[in-house]
Each structure stands twice: as C-alpha cells, then as structure tokens.
Amino acid sequence: xxxxxxxxxxxxxxxxxxxxxxxxxxxxxxxxxxxxxxxxxxxxxxxxxxxxxxxxxxxxxxxxxxxxxxxxxxxxxxxxxxxxxxxxxxxxxxxxxxxxxxxxxxxxxxxxxxxxxxxxxxxxxxxxxxxxxxxxxxxxxxxxxxxxxxxxxxxxxxxxxxxxxxxxxxxxxxxxxxxxxxxxxxxxxxxxxxxxxxxxxxxxxxxxxxxxxxxxxxxxxxxxxxxxxxxxxxxxxxxxxxxxxxxxxxxxxxxxxxxxxxxxxxxxxxxxxxxxxxxxxxxxxxxxxxxxxxxxxxxxxxxxxxxxxxxxxxxxxxxxxxxxxxxxxxxxxxxxxxxxxxx
Ligand code: TXA
Ligand code: MG
Numbered sequence: 001x002x003x004x005x006x007x008x009x010x011x012x013x014x015x016x017x018x019x020x021x022x023x024x025x026x027x028x029x030x031x032x033x034x035x036x037x038x039x040x041x042x043x044x045x046x047x048x049x050x051x052x053x054x055x056x057x058x059x060x061x062x063x064x065x066x067x068x069x070x071x072x073x074x075x076x077x078x079x080x081x082x083x084x085x086x087x088x089x090x091x092x093x094x095x096x097x098x099x100x101x102x103x104x105x106x107x108x109x110x111x112x113x114x115x116x117x118x119x120x121x122x123x124x125x126x127x128x129x130x131x132x133x134x135x136x137x138x139x140x141x142x143x144x145x146x147x148x149x150x151x152x153x154x155x156x157x158x159x160x161x162x163x164x165x166x167x168x169x170x171x172x173x174x175x176x177x178x179x180x181x182x183x184x185x186x187x188x189x190x191x192x193x194x195x196x197x198x199x200x201x202x203x204x205x206x207x208x209x210x211x212x213x214x215x216x217x218x219x220x221x222x223x224x225x226x227x228x229x230x231x232x233x234x235x236x237x238x239x240x241x242x243x244x245x246x247x248x249x250x251x252x253x254x255x256x257x258x259x260x261x262x263x264x265x266x267x268x269x270x271x272x273x274x275x276x277x278x279x280x281x282x283x284x285x286x287x288x289x290x291x292x293x294x295x296x297x298x299x300x301x302x303x304x305x306x307x308x309x310x311x312x313x314x315x316x317x318x319x320x321x322x323x324x325x326x327x328x329x330x331x332x333x334x335x336x337x338x339x340x341x342x343x
Contacts, residue, residue, distance in 0.1 A: 001168040006159070009036075009131055009176040016134070023172055024139045031171035032056055034148040034162045035135055037127040039100045039181045039202050040155035040300070041162045042071065042145030043170060044135075050112035053144050057114065059169040061151045066232045067117040068144040069102050069125050069185070073136035078124050081142060083108050088212050089190045095211045098128035100185040100202025104230075115144045117231065125185055131176045147184060148173075154300040154335075157182050161304060182297035183327040187230055189218075197221065198230035200327040221330060241308050242269070244335050248318035249342030251279045257340055258282045261313055269311035271302045276317055284311050292325045299328060303335065 005026070007019040023033045030052040032045045043059065045052040047070045057064060072078050075093055082105040089103060097103075107122035116122050124142075127133065136143060147155035150165040159175035166173075186201035188208070196216035197205060209215050220228035228234050245261070247254050254276060261268050267283040273295060277287035286302045288295040306314050316332060318339070319325045333339070 002171060004163075004167050004170055005172040006163065007172065007174050009174060019174070020131075020134050020138050023135060023174055026172050027052075027135075027139055027141065027143065030055075032059060033135075033172040033174065034156075034159075034166065034170055035132055035145070035174045036129050036159070036176045036179055037071075037132045037145075038129040038179060039127075039184050040157055040179055041148040041159065042069075042127075042132070042143075043148035043162075043166070044071070044143040044145040046139075047071075047111045047115050047142040047144035050114055053112050053114045055170075056144060056146060059166055060146065060149070062146065063151070064114070065117050066146075067119055067123060068115050068146050069123040069187075070111050070115060070142040071125050071127055071132065071136060071145050072142050073126065073133055075126070077136075077142065078103070078126060081108060081110050081122055081124055082106055085190055086193070088195060091211055092188070092190070092195065092208070093126075096203050096207070098126040098133065100127075100181050101125065102185045102187045102201075104187060104189040104191060104198065106191060111142060111144070119231075121189075121191055123187060129176075129179070131174055135174070154303045154331075155184060157297070157300045161300070164304075178297075178301075180297060181293075181324075182299055183324065183331060186327070189229065192216070196229075198228070199233055200330050202324065202327070204323045205326060206323060221326075224333070242306055242311065242314050243337050244303075244314045244316060244332075246318045246332055246336045246339045247315050248340065251276050253342045254315065254317065255280055257315055261315065265312040267311040267313075269306045269314045271299075271314060271316040273317060273319075282315075292319060292323055292328065295319060296324045296328050299331070 102125040148162045156162045181202040186203040187199035189196040220226040269284040270282045274287040288298045
C-alpha cells in the first residue's frame, strides 16, 4: 500500500497552480498521478523514465505487451517523439488536436521501451482537457497514460472510479469531476499510405473522412473473429462484474427479455436510453440519456453502478452504430457475453 494523495481542482487559480505543482513534483520524482482528460481519467508517469512507467503496469495489473499512449501538450512536443510521418498526419493534427484522438507514429526511441511495449511505433495524444493541458505544460514531459482503471474494468470517468480501483496503488489523483466524452480516444495508425482506425473513439469515422477522405479501418473492429492490429483491442475489456447481455429491439422486446431473465437470474438491471428506460419495469434501471453523446458520457458510470448482490445480470440496449455510437457499441460488444436480437 502506498499513500494516495487526492487533490481537488477548484476554480481558484492560485490553488489550482499549487496543486498542479505538487502533482508535477510527484511525476518528476518518478511516481504515478491520475488526471482527468476529456475522454476518461488517465494514469500518468514520466514517459521517458522506464522505472516510473513500470509502476503504471504494476498498479493496473496491465499485460506487459499492451503499449501505452504518450500524452503531450503541443504539436512541437509530439514531433519530439517521432521521426518522419506521412503528410496527412499534419492535416489530422491541425483539425483534431488537441482532442480525443491518438496518432500511432514511428517511434524515435525517446519514450522508454515499456511505453511502446517493444514496438517501433508510439501512440501520441494531445488532450484538450484544461487540467491535462496545465499538467503537461507545467511538467514539460511526455506522460505515458493508459486509462486509470484496474485492467479489465471499465475506464474511469470520475475521480471516484479511479479511487475505487487504485487507492493505495498510485501516488496521486487530481479530481476534477466527470470527464465529458466518456469513451476513450480514437486510435489511428498513421504509418501507412492512408490512416487506419485501430480503435473507434471520441473522434468519429465520419469526422475523419471529412478531413482526409480515404480511411481504412482495422477489420477486427467489424469482424470479431479477426486478430486486432492494436495490442490492447484483443483483451476482453470493460467487463463489469456481472454478465451483460446486449439487446437489439424495441421496448416491448426489451421488456420481454427482462421478464425472461428474471425467471432465471432473479434481479435484473437495465441500461437504456431515457426514452426506453421510462417505459420499462425492472429491478434497477439506469437511464443513460437520449443523445448518443450523452449515452457515451454516462456508459462507464452505468456499468460500474451495478454491483453483485443488487442485481445478478445486466441487460443493455443496443445503440445505432453511427458517430460515437460506433465506439459505444465496440466497448459494449467487448463487455457483453451475448447479443439478443429481435429479428
Ligand atoms: O482516451 C484515451 O485514449 C485514454 C486517455 C487517458 O488518454 N487512454 C487510453 O489508454 O485509453 P489505454 O492504454 O487504455 O488504451 C490505449 C490503446 C490500447 O488499445 C493500446 O493497445 C493502443 O492504444 N496503442 C497504444 N500504442 C499503440 C501502438 N504503438 N500501436 C498500436 N496500438 C497502440
Ligand atoms: Mg484502457
């Protein structure tokens, strides 16, 4: 057990400055600090310090072959971690960075080798959350930061989620409330002739296509039998403690499935859009919102809210696979043990 310092970010700019300085000192001493980004909370450490980075893997229980994303404050700092890259990358950076997108680029070896898990590429992201930006600017270091959850659990979208998973395992936590986007960044492989989406996320395929035109997508995102090109995508991520079933159909079909599952499982929990939730009867119902952006924002909190003992199974509405719904369904399909379809 280590003592985990928890700092509150307040609206007072002097207090904010002091807290960020304390967090930077902890990072520079080679220790881990969790911080908010616009997608999910990240667990940061100095990306150039192999020993510091090893502490991230240990705290999360993360498999060693899964590379981390290096976070930087600016485009200039991004360039300091890579070699030459295709022209379309500048276009992507100018349009989407800072923001919820990660560029996989050729690594120049500045990041410690456990950041890239031995690959010759490095994932780099410029977050646009004000606290992440402030921390990165003040530290003036690239910070390796995976999502700040225990490996296999849903990513944390509040400081309490981080605390539940990592209190006693990390040196610090910057608490600035809920994150916003709610699903992780879009990971784009930028080493080929056209960019390839390895993980759908906060920046949508539609938005990317508008800027670069031609775009590839890892076939494993569409066909679950294919081997994913991004190491992290092969794990059964985001699974809550309970069995999760995805349900594709109208409200009546969902209600029928709830009734059926009640016979075998007893207590049933449901995650659904507000519009469906208000017409359902179940033991615990969590409405996620109506717009797909709100659903993305509340999804992981919803998955974490159901606890063993309160309900014995979770049924979740299947959402349309467009815009950020592609990322939402990608995470849900990884977490689900089966998929029930009306037709
Ligand atoms: O929104 C996010 O991306 C959050 C916040 C904290 O920035 N971070 C995050 O990190 O989701 P993590 O470690 O949970 O997911 C990183 C993903 C993994 O699937 C990993 O395999 C992939 O990015 N990745 C990292 N470097 C890569 C590389 N060089 N080549 C291919 N995939 C890579
Ligand atoms: Mg993660």
